[in-house]
Structures are given as C-alpha cells and as structure tokens.
Amino acid sequence: MAVTIKDVAKKAQVAPSTVSRVIADHPKITQETKDKVRKVMEELGYHPNLLARNLVKKSSQxxxxxxxxxxxxxxxxxxxxxxxxxxxxxxxxxxxxxxxxxxxxxxxxxxxxxxxxxxxxxxxxxxxxxxxxxxxxxxxxxxxxxxxxxxxxxxxxxxxxxxxxDNVKAARNVTEYLLSIGHRRIAYVGGDPAFEVHKDRQQGYTEALTMAGIQEKTIFQAMITKESGEEVVEALLKMENRPTAIITTDELMSMSILSSLYAKGLRVPDDISLTSFMDSLISELSSPPLTTVDIQxxxxxxxxxxxxxxxxxNPDMMKRNILVPTSIVERQSCKKITINKELL
CATH class of the missing domain: 3.40.50.2300 (Response regulator)
Structure with missing residues (x-):
C-alpha cells in the first residue's frame, strides 16, 4: 500500500497540513520541524505527488x-x-x-x-x-x-x-589589449550579424581601432565550421599586409582557425596572435593556451x-536588466611585437 501524508504525519507526530507545508517548503515552518518531517518521509519512502500539487497551484514548475x-x-x-x-x-x-x-x-x-x-x-x-x-x-x-x-x-x-x-566594451577591451602589446593590423572574425551579440562585438572592435587612429579594419563574418575557419585563413594569407593578430568571437571558431594556421605552417603566437571570447577548458587546454575574454x-x-x-x-515587478562583467584571461596565444618588426 502506498504511503500517504497521513502516515508521515502520524509517525512525525504533526498534523497532515504541516507535512504539506514542509513539502511546499513554507517559510513559517521551523527548520527543526522540516528536518524531522523530511527524515520520516525518507524512512517511509514517501514521495510527494508533484503533478497533483502543480495542478492545484496551476503551475508546471x-x-x-x-x-x-x-x-x-x-x-x-x-x-x-x-x-x-x-x-x-x-x-x-x-x-x-x-x-x-x-x-x-x-x-x-x-x-x-x-x-x-x-x-x-x-x-x-x-x-x-x-x-x-x-x-x-x-x-x-x-x-x-x-x-x-x-x-x-x-x-x-x-x-x-x-x-x-557589455559586448561593445568587451570587444573594445580585447582590441585595446592587442594594441597595447604592439599590434596594429588586427583582424576580426565574428558570427552572424543578425545576432545582437555579434553586432555589438564588431562595434567594439571598430571603435577601438578608430580611437587608436587606425582606419584599416579587417572583418570576417563566418559560420562556425571547420571549412569557414579554413576560408578565413586562406583569405588572410592572400593579404599583402597580413594581420599580426586575430580576434575571434567564438571559442570553436578560434580552434578551427588555430588548426588551419598550423596546417599552413604558421604558429601561434610566433607568426600570428589569436584571441577569443568564452573561457572554458577548450581554451585552457589548447596548444598554445588561448588568451580569451571571460564572459562568465x-x-x-x-x-x-x-x-x-x-x-x-511578482509579475508587476519593475523591469530590470543585468550586465555581467567580463575580464581578459591572458595566456600564451598572444605575443608582444614592435612596430619595426610588424612592418618588415
């Protein structure tokens, strides 16, 4: 026979309504009572009928x-x-x-x-x-x-x-980081501009170069595939003044570009620096470990x-928007260069 709320209440020496309030985690029930009732529920193998509760509450939870x-x-x-x-x-x-x-x-x-x-x-x-x-x-x-x-x-x-x-600020910060270590020819590889995140990051990249007095921007908008990474690298290698650094806005795209660069005999960061957004084990364990923007x-x-x-x-609550801060995680994929070396 299935265990009921009444069985739990009897053994815990409380009212059935108290058991119901414990199941609902009611704030007016003391923690001591909650612990006692939950212990009895576990001993008896009682499991609340959540579907029935949700139907009463008119909530799917x-x-x-x-x-x-x-x-x-x-x-x-x-x-x-x-x-x-x-x-x-x-x-x-x-x-x-x-x-x-x-x-x-x-x-x-x-x-x-x-x-x-x-x-x-x-x-x-x-x-x-x-x-x-x-x-x-x-x-x-x-x-x-x-x-x-x-x-x-x-x-x-x-x-x-x-x-x-703040994706505009985040992209501006990572571009300024590359500028601070000597890079002037910086390529940007973003995703579908229909997504707001990619529009904002491209804007931040553009703003940083403009504020640094650099008019030339190299922008790619690519789907995240191995083939698109190869196409970006092919295009970069055909440029007369090849960029010395690349900003990617996706960790998987950065891996595709890294692989394609190696296939062409180019090494990161010796031949070209590479940064990305996101910061997971992929970036940490890549070779070399990637400098990234941690978006949390x-x-x-x-x-x-x-x-x-x-x-x-609280359906009538005042509308709120939250901005989660970002930070640059420096690793070994970016190399400081000098203006003279860049122009060789």
Whole structure:
C-alpha cells in the first residue's frame, strides 16, 4: 500500500497540513520541524505527488529553455553547458525543472515554443540569444508570456528583461589589449550579424581601432565550421599586409582557425596572435593556451533564471536588466611585437 501524508504525519507526530507545508517548503515552518518531517518521509519512502500539487497551484514548475540554433549544434558550443549549469543550479534551488527546445531548424524551434506556451507546459521561458526579426520573441510578446533573454534585445527594449555582457566594451577591451602589446593590423572574425551579440562585438572592435587612429579594419563574418575557419585563413594569407593578430568571437571558431594556421605552417603566437571570447577548458587546454575574454556564462545563466523566477513570483515587478562583467584571461596565444618588426 502506498504511503500517504497521513502516515508521515502520524509517525512525525504533526498534523497532515504541516507535512504539506514542509513539502511546499513554507517559510513559517521551523527548520527543526522540516528536518524531522523530511527524515520520516525518507524512512517511509514517501514521495510527494508533484503533478497533483502543480495542478492545484496551476503551475508546471518547469522553465523552458530556447536555444539559438539546433539542439545538435548547441551541445557542442561551450557556452551552452556552462550557461545551463548556472540556470539549473538556481532552478534546482527554487524547485523548478527544465524543458529544452529540441528543434533542428528555426521553424521547429518556433514550433517548440508555441507548444510550450499554448500547452502551458512551462511557467516561463529563457531565450539564450537575441536576434533580429525573431518570431519566437514576437510570439512571446504577443502572448504576454513571462520570459527573460540572455542578450540585449534589438526591439522592445523597455518591455523585455534581459541579462547580458557589455559586448561593445568587451570587444573594445580585447582590441585595446592587442594594441597595447604592439599590434596594429588586427583582424576580426565574428558570427552572424543578425545576432545582437555579434553586432555589438564588431562595434567594439571598430571603435577601438578608430580611437587608436587606425582606419584599416579587417572583418570576417563566418559560420562556425571547420571549412569557414579554413576560408578565413586562406583569405588572410592572400593579404599583402597580413594581420599580426586575430580576434575571434567564438571559442570553436578560434580552434578551427588555430588548426588551419598550423596546417599552413604558421604558429601561434610566433607568426600570428589569436584571441577569443568564452573561457572554458577548450581554451585552457589548447596548444598554445588561448588568451580569451571571460564572459562568465555560468553567471549569465544563473542571473537569467533568478530574474525569471522573480518575475513569476511578482509579475508587476519593475523591469530590470543585468550586465555581467567580463575580464581578459591572458595566456600564451598572444605575443608582444614592435612596430619595426610588424612592418618588415
């Protein structure tokens, strides 16, 4: 026979209503009582019927996570597992589960979101990106559904709560770092400009060179593939005045470029310096270890989840936006040069 709340209450010598409040982690129940009841629940093997509880509360206790690209691609992106860990840590603390979008195309991802919203499968949604003319964003706004973005929105900025880095400043800082160690010909390799993050980072790169009085900018916008890394390197090698440093805005792209440079007989940093955004074991264990901009993806995920739960608990709260600071992690992929050597 299944163990009931009454069985737990009887053995713990409390009222059944007290057991219910312990299950709900009610703040008015003392920690001593909570510990006693939970110990009895464990001894009796009692497991609360969370589905029934959620039906009463009219809550799924689940948060939807919408990835910017296919789930297949996202699992290879070092940003995703780090941000997901931050989200899951906070949501676990607040007794929420996670539901991931699983679509392999933009249309399928949009379909996933429509199902989440219309089926009331989730209480709120975290979007892991910000993109121009995004149907997912438009649908959430139209349905007045609770959501938070990781990334600065391109429209409706006063209506949307988001968590982000100051990507303009971060890109400006890493460009200025390369300038400070003697580089003047600096190439930038960014991603799809439809995503706000790539537009902001390109802006920061451009601003830093302009402020340094450098008019020549070398900009590539490429998909993150091995082939695109090879194409970038081929293009760089054909330039009359080859850049002495490269800024990439994606860790996987930096690995593709690093591999392609080595295949052409060029060494980092002896022949060319290389930097990237993100800072995971990939950068730390690469050869050489990469100098990166640490964007703190764990903190981005944690703050996004916290902001969403706060919104769910207080729908009329004042809108807030959070900027997570970045920092440059110096390793061995950048080399100081002199102007004379650069001009040889």
């Amino acid at each position: 689940t948060i939807g996570i919408v990835m910017k690209e296919s789930s297949k691609h996202s699992v290879y992106d070092p940003f995703f597992p780090a941000a997901l860990k931050g989200m899951s840590d906070l949501l676990h603390e607040r007794n929420y589960s996670i539901s991931l979008s699983t679509g392999e195309t933009n249309e399928e991802i949009y379909g996933d979101v429509v199902k989440m919203v219309q089926g009331k499968n989730v209480d709120g949604i975290i979007m892991l990106y910000s993109r121009d003319d995004d149907p997912v964003l438009q649908h959430l706004l139209k349905q007045d559904f609770p959501f938070v973005m990781i990334g600065k929105p391109t429209t409706h900025i006063n209506q949307i709560m988001y968590v982000d880095n 993806p764990f903190q981005l995920g944690y703050e996004a989840a916290k902001t969403l739960i706060d919104l769910l608990e």
